[in-house]
Amino acid sequence: MWRTILDSYISRVMETKITTKTRKNERHIFNSIREKLLTNNARAIKADKYNSFVITYVDDYHKKVHDFISNNKFFIVNNDLNSTFQKRNKKHY
Numbered sequence: 001m002w003r004t005i006l007d008s009y010i011s012r013v014m015e016t017k018i019t020t021k022t023r024k025n026e027r028h029i030f031n032s033i034r035e036k037l038l039t040n041n042a043r044a045i046k047a048d049k050y051n052s053f054v055i056t057y058v059d060d061y062h063k064k065v066h067d068f069i070s071n072n073k074f075f076i077v078n079n080d081l082n083s084t085f086q087k088r089n090k091k092h093y
Helices: 005-015 023-039 058-071 082-091
Strands: 040-046 053-057
Touching: 005 040, 023 040, 023 082
Parallel strands: none
Antiparallel strands: 040 053
16 A cells, blocks of 8 residues: 555654654654544545645545546556657657
């Protein structure tokens, strides 16, 4: 399953060995946020605008992503086009 920015930040804080009172309080807060998100099947996702997070249910998020992909006529490519794009870029520079 994909990891959110908040999850990675929480992991980094949890891995630090600093045991100041502030860090302990942060760990307690992060653990309670993580537990609430997990019990409610929700995720904190970086917002499109500004430097903030949006909390949304996982099912709603998957539905919105699926709707976005189907409404914007994306399609599956059978071969990897990265090498083609890299060759084109090398010619221009």
